[in-house]
Amino acid sequence: MITRKQWTTVSEFLIETVIRICGISAIIFVLGIFFFVFREGAGFLFSKWEPIKFFFSTEWYPTSVSNKRYGILAIIAGTASVTVIAMTIAVPFGLGAAIFISEFCTGKLKEILKILIEFLAAIPSVVWGFIGLMVMNPLIIDIFNVPIGLTALNGGIILSLMAIPIIVSIGEDSLKAVPDSYREAAIALGITKWQMVYRVLMPAAKNGLLAAVLLGVGRAVGETMAVLLATGHAVQIPGSPLDSVRTLTATIAAELGEAPVGSDHYQVLFVIGIFLFTITFVINLTAYLIVKGIRVQKGES
Amino acid sequence: MFQETPYIRHKLRVEKSAKTVFLLMTVLIIIPLIMIVTYMVYKASPVLSMDFLLTKPTNGMRQGGIWPALLGTLYLVLMSLCIAAPVGVMAAIYLNEYAKDNWLTRTVNLAVINLAGVPSIVHALFGLGAFVIFAGIGRSILAAALTLAVMTLPVIITSTKESLSAVPMSFREACWNVGATKWQTIRGIVLPNSVSGMLTGFILEVSRAAGETAPIMFTGAVFYKAIAEGDVFAYGLLDQCMALSMHLFTISTQVPNVPEALPYGTAVVLLSTVLAVNAISIGLRVYIRSRKKW
Numbered sequence: 053m054i055t056r057k058q059w060t061t062v063s064e065f066l067i068e069t070v071i072r073i074c075g076i077s078a079i080i081f082v083l084g085i086f087f088f089v090f091r092e093g094a095g096f097l098f099s100k101w102e103p104i105k106f107f108f109s110t111e112w113y114p115t116s117v118s119n120k121r122y123g124i125l126a127i128i129a130g131t132a133s134v135t136v137i138a139m140t141i142a143v144p145f146g147l148g149a150a151i152f153i154s155e156f157c158t159g160k161l162k163e164i165l166k167i168l169i170e171f172l173a174a175i176p177s178v179v180w181g182f183i184g185l186m187v188m189n190p191l192i193i194d195i196f197n198v199p200i201g202l203t204a205l206n207g208g209i210i211l212s213l214m215a216i217p218i219i220v221s222i223g224e225d226s227l228k229a230v231p232d233s234y235r236e237a238a239i240a241l242g243i244t245k246w247q248m249v250y251r252v253l254m255p256a257a258k259n260g261l262l263a264a265v266l267l268g269v270g271r272a273v274g275e276t277m278a279v280l281l282a283t284g285h286a287v288q289i290p291g292s293p294l295d296s297v298r299t300l301t302a303t304i305a306a307e308l309g310e311a312p313v314g315s316d317h318y319q320v321l322f323v324i325g326i327f328l329f330t331i332t333f334v335i336n337l338t339a340y341l342i343v344k345g346i347r348v349q350k351g352e353s
Numbered sequence: 354m355f356q357e358t359p360y361i362r363h364k365l366r367v368e369k370s371a372k373t374v375f376l377l378m379t380v381l382i383i384i385p386l387i388m389i390v391t392y393m394v395y396k397a398s399p400v401l402s403m404d405f406l407l408t409k410p411t412n413g414m415r416q417g418g419i420w421p422a423l424l425g426t427l428y429l430v431l432m433s434l435c436i437a438a439p440v441g442v443m444a445a446i447y448l449n450e451y452a453k454d455n456w457l458t459r460t461v462n463l464a465v466i467n468l469a470g471v472p473s474i475v476h477a478l479f480g481l482g483a484f485v486i487f488a489g490i491g492r493s494i495l496a497a498a499l500t501l502a503v504m505t506l507p508v509i510i511t512s513t514k515e516s517l518s519a520v521p522m523s524f525r526e527a528c529w530n531v532g533a534t535k536w537q538t539i540r541g542i543v544l545p546n547s548v549s550g551m552l553t554g555f556i557l558e559v560s561r562a563a564g565e566t567a568p569i570m571f572t573g574a575v576f577y578k579a580i581a582e583g584d585v586f587a588y589g590l591l592d593q594c595m596a597l598s599m600h601l602f603t604i605s606t607q608v609p610n611v612p613e614a615l616p617y618g619t620a621v622v623l624l625s626t627v628l629a630v631n632a633i634s635i636g637l638r639v640y641i642r643s644r645k646k647w
């Protein structure tokens with residue numbers, strides 16, 4: 053006979069085990085992602101992969117019959133160009149909006165703006181891509197008088213709108229985390245709001261703001277559907293924002309369906325996946341360490 | 354008497370212009386949102402009707418509705434929620450109730466942040482490599498839902514953890530003092546008091562999963578699949594399915610000569626679903642805050 057007490061002990065133990073396993077599930081999945089993407093790409097990575105050609109050649113001809121070449125420099129340049137354009141727009145606007153929402157408005161207006169920013173963040177990436185394709189494309193053709201509007205600029209603008217909500221919400225959080233005593237001391241000295249933002253809050257929150265920007269970059273680098281639809285499909289190093297480009301993510305999305313499972317082409321796409329995973333991992337790790345650094349400092353003071 | 358010096362006047366002018374600039378920046382972010390939504394609804398208006406939702410695409414997807422895609426998205430979303438919710442909630446319980454501040458906990462936190470930051474296309478590669486090929490499930494609703502579940506896990510973990518940590522420590526202490534075990538305390542006191550906060554997390558997961566395209570592209574979503582109209586059990590677990598996001602991608606890029614209103618209609622349905630779900634979650638959050646007793 054099991055007594056009630058024994059039953060409680062046993063079930064307590066079982067439940068705790070399940071909870072502990074689920075607790076580390078996030079670690080399992082991150083390792084799993086790396087493992088399985090690596091596993092599919094390993095065949096190519098260990099036998100035919102030439103890092104120098106891979107990273108420094110612009111020749112991406114995965115389906116050529118006579119001479120298949122896998123150089124991703126032009127594709128990296130594509131990702132870099134849309135990310136740079138996106139950040140040029142998103143950083144000032146995102147931080148500006150974060151400062152406005154955090155410091156210059158209160159009450160209802162603040163709540164409404166925050167909700168609208170949240171809606172902006174909720175728009176699915178394929179809808180953003182669709183907007184780039186159907187709305188921005190003709191606009192860019194008209195304004196700049198170019199033959200095609202699916203360009204790095206188009207993708208950059210779309211990406212900036214996708215990165216802005218992240219920058220705003222994390223930026224606002226880090227401004228909110230500056231102790232009120234800083235603000236009170238500043239106001240007691242008779243300075244204006246803007247002087248306070250510029251001289252007190254920005255230096256105090258600079259790590260958090262940097263993390264916000266980094267996470268925005270991470271979002272821009274990793275975004276797939278929006279750039280697939282909005283940037284055109286030319287594998288080339290862009291000479292101007294009005295050139296079509298192809299990003300790392302879009303290359304995988306566009307070509308994986310056509311590459312036969314197990315072929316070199318298929319495995320190269322997984323190698324690009326490993327590369328992307330590594331980039332975003334480093335970006336997220338840096339942002340995490342920066343934010344954690346802030347917390348440690350606060351704990352000491 | 355207080356006299357404005359030129360310096361103070363200058364200072365106030367700068368203050369005013371700074372405020373205006375920040376206001377303009379914020380407005381410039383918000384305006385595209387409103388303009389885009391209105392424009393899309395306007396463009397979609399010719400096709401938006403109940404029929405559009407409930408009939409299947411005809412004439413090579415150049416006419417008809419979006420029923421199979423709508424149903425497919427519903428299947429994917431509900432199934433990914435059923436997989437992600439228990440694991441996510443348990444993980445959050447671990448992080449908030451059991452974990453001590455040690456290297457393991459820090460690694461878990463880092464992993465959660467990283468999982469949220471992994472590009473969606475890498476999730477797609479993972480889903481293809483792990484579920485479709487390695488586990489042998491094949492391209493199916495199940496494989497796609499599993500991929501979506503892994504991707505949206507951080508959403509559930511983060512929001513559940515937040516709502517668990519909002520339950521005051523004194524509640525737990527009171528419960529331990531009457532002899533309850535740790536799990537009894539969690540089940541009897543902590544979970545009931547944070548259930549509405551968890552619900553907002555689930556709703557956010559739904560909105561996230563409904564909008565994603567890349568992770569399901571290679572794991573279970575197809576361009577076209579004919580299913581019976583009006584039959585909500587038309588898909589099986591191991592069938593491939595259509596999905597709203599995938600359908601929008603297909604008819605706006607892969608199929609030539611689609612009348613403009615169709616993709617706009619699909620986009621509006623997808624967008625309004627996601628925004629409505631988000632609105633519910635925000636409403637719920639406001640309600641919880643107003644009802645908070647402690």
